[in-house]
Amino acid sequence: MSSDVLTVSQVAERSGFAPSALRFYERQGLISATRTSGGQRRYERAVLRRLAFIAAARRVGLTLDEIGEALALLPDGRNPTKADWTRISRSWRSRLDEEIAALEKLRDGLDGCIGCGCLSLQRCRLSNPNDVAAAAGTGAAFFPSPLHPRPED
Amino acid sequence: MSSDVLTVSQVAERSGFAPSALRFYERQGLISATRTSGGQRRYERAVLRRLAFIAAARRVGLTLDEIGEALALLPDGRNPTKADWTRISRSWRSRLDEEIAALEKLRDGLDGCIGCGCLSLQRCRLSNPNDVAAAAGTGAAFFPSPLHPRPED
DNA sequence: GTACAACTTGAAGTTGACTTCAAGTCAAGA
DNA sequence: TCTTGACTTGAAGTCAACTTCAAGTTGTAC
Numbered sequence: 200m201s202s203d204v205l206t207v208s209q210v211a212e213r214s215g216f217a218p219s220a221l222r223f224y225e226r227q228g229l230i231s232a233t234r235t236s237g238g239q240r241r242y243e244r245a246v247l248r249r250l251a252f253i254a255a256a257r258r259v260g261l262t263l264d265e266i267g268e269a270l271a272l273l274p275d276g277r278n279p280t281k282a283d284w285t286r287i288s289r290s291w292r293s294r295l296d297e298e299i300a301a302l303e304k305l306r307d308g309l310d311g312c313i314g315c316g317c318l319s320l321q322r323c324r325l326s327n328p329n330d331v332a333a334a335a336g337t338g339a340a341f342f343p344s345p346l347h348p349r350p351e352d
Numbered sequence: 353m354s355s356d357v358l359t360v361s362q363v364a365e366r367s368g369f370a371p372s373a374l375r376f377y378e379r380q381g382l383i384s385a386t387r388t389s390g391g392q393r394r395y396e397r398a399v400l401r402r403l404a405f406i407a408a409a410r411r412v413g414l415t416l417d418e419i420g421e422a423l424a425l426l427p428d429g430r431n432p433t434k435a436d437w438t439r440i441s442r443s444w445r446s447r448l449d450e451e452i453a454a455l456e457k458l459r460d461g462l463d464g465c466i467g468c469g470c471l472s473l474q475r476c477r478l479s480n481p482n483d484v485a486a487a488a489g490t491g492a493a494f495f496p497s498p499l500h501p502r503p504e505d
Numbered sequence: 506g507t508a509c510a511a512c513t514t515g516a517a518g519t520t521g522a523c524t525t526c527a528a529g530t531c532a533a534g535a
Numbered sequence: 536t537c538t539t540g541a542c543t544t545g546a547a548g549t550c551a552a553c554t555t556c557a558a559g560t561t562g563t564a565c
Contacts (some may be wrong), residue, residue, distance in 0.1 A: 208541070218542090219524055239533045239542055255465075258458060263522070288462075295459040299452055305411060306448040311443075312408075361511070371512090372554055392512055416552070461545045
């Protein structure tokens with residue numbers, strides 16, 4: 200139990216991450232823990248804040264590598280302040296804006312194309328991949344794609 | 353070459369998919385090809401339309417399994433009409449709308465939370481995972497997540 | 506008829522983010 | 536002290552969507 204350290208299952212429950220994920224994040228250097236004399240992990244409360252950051256960053260679409268880089272910008276020695284967290288998450292807003300814009304563009308493209316069935320017509324960009332291929336090189340350019348997609352949790 | 357059938361590399365170039373992806377899609381049952389006497393693939397032109405559909409569907413965020421299910425709804429025996437394509441892609445618009453809405457919600461949540469640094473404060477949902485865990489079960493509920501994300505191409 | 510690019514196959518590898526497993530060790534309440 | 540749930544480890548497995556590889560075959564321009 201108790202006062203100021205937490206066990207793996209306590210952190211798991213409070214953070215929402217599975218114990219296996221916590222061990223994985225530790226191996227990746229995203230979080231750390233002290234050990235009991237018997238070798239079991241004990242976490243400081245500050246790890247919860249760190250995990251909250253990781254959860255939010257994942258949701259925004261950052262990879263674990265990127266999250267690691269962001270966390271590396273936190274001061275070592277002292278606990279991060281409000282300003283520290285703000286600083287390293289400042290770019291998230293524009294990242295989301297870009298992603299939203301990309302999806303909107305895709306949606307509008309669909310409205311004028313697949314949505315109306317012109318997939319089967321000669322002049323639709325979607326149904327006429329050779330034109331696109333000739334112009335853009337690969338089919339990946341048919342439509343803008345969302346930025347920073349991530350696999351299912 | 354020529355008149356009405358296409359080789360693998362021709363389809364690859366015109367569709368934007370790599371030859372290995374075409375073989376993979378064939379194994380998955382998404383596309384099909386006839387064979388020469390020597391066993392090489394020859395594609396009908398209609399495969400390009402199918403591939404355009406696959407490309408668009410991938411972009412919208414469908415998995416290959418879902419794309420397969422959608423393609424299974426096309427009539428067999430005759431080539432799909434404009435109405436056929438429209439029918440099976442009708443749900444894409446709302447799917448994108450939902451995904452966009454989820455991202456906007458996430459963005460707005462960030463504006464009021466991480467963005468202002470309250471990650472370090474007591475009453476922020478993000479910095480207070482135990483409350484969320486108690487209420488929602490897992491950390492996955494901190495923020496709405498985008499629907500149907502997909503791995504990098 | 507020959508050269509050679511393009512094609513064939515099944516199997517294994519890749520990436521990211523984890524999870525699962527087996528086999529054993531630790532912590533703490535009764 | 537005993538019991539039992541929680542914990543430990545490294546290695547291997549999972550998932551999606553492909554790519555890469557090796558070793559051999561085919562198609563066609565000359």
